[in-house]
Amino acid sequence: MIGKENRFHGHHAVSRVRGQSIHGRFFSLRMAGQRGESSPYRLAVVVSKKIANKAVVRNRIRRRTYEIIRTQLNLEDKHIDIILYAKTAEIAFVEVDLLKKDILTLFHRGEQSLRADRPKYRS
Numbered sequence: 001m002i003g004k005e006n007r008f009h010g011h012h013a014v015s016r017v018r019g020q021s022i023h024g025r026f027f028s029l030r031m032a033g034q035r036g037e038s039s040p041y042r043l044a045v046v047v048s049k050k051i052a053n054k055a056v057v058r059n060r061i062r063r064r065t066y067e068i069i070r071t072q073l074n075l076e077d078k079h080i081d082i083i084l085y086a087k088t089a090e091i092a093f094v095e096v097d098l099l100k101k102d103i104l105t106l107f108h109r110g111e112q113s114l115r116a117d118r119p120k121y122r123s
Contacts, residue, residue, distance in 0.1 A: 032081040052089040
């Protein structure tokens with residue numbers, strides 16, 4: 001699980017995030033640009049009831065996703081908002097290596113798009 005300071009708080013906090021969406025096999029990723037330097041990253045994994053009707057399955061998807069992100073990605077120095085939307089209930093039962101590959105690819109593509117969206121200043 002991620003720390004309390006890295007979670008979204010309040011009603012509709014996730015829906016206020018505006019950013020570019022990137023789609024993968026199992027997830028859609030939305031990353032919003034730079035936050036203040038004193039603000040840490042925020043992360044949410046959204047699994048709707050359309051994807052998995054049972055809470056047990058939705059929670060399993062969240063736990064697996066948070067664990068992959070915690071162990072595979074270093075987000076401590078980033079100041080961005082990240083939302084992962086689950087696309088299918090298959091995530092709860094698929095091999096971890098496939099999930100890792102999909103998540104890492106999405107984050108790599110998301111970081112590239114954030115760098116491309118930043119304004120370039122002339123010196």
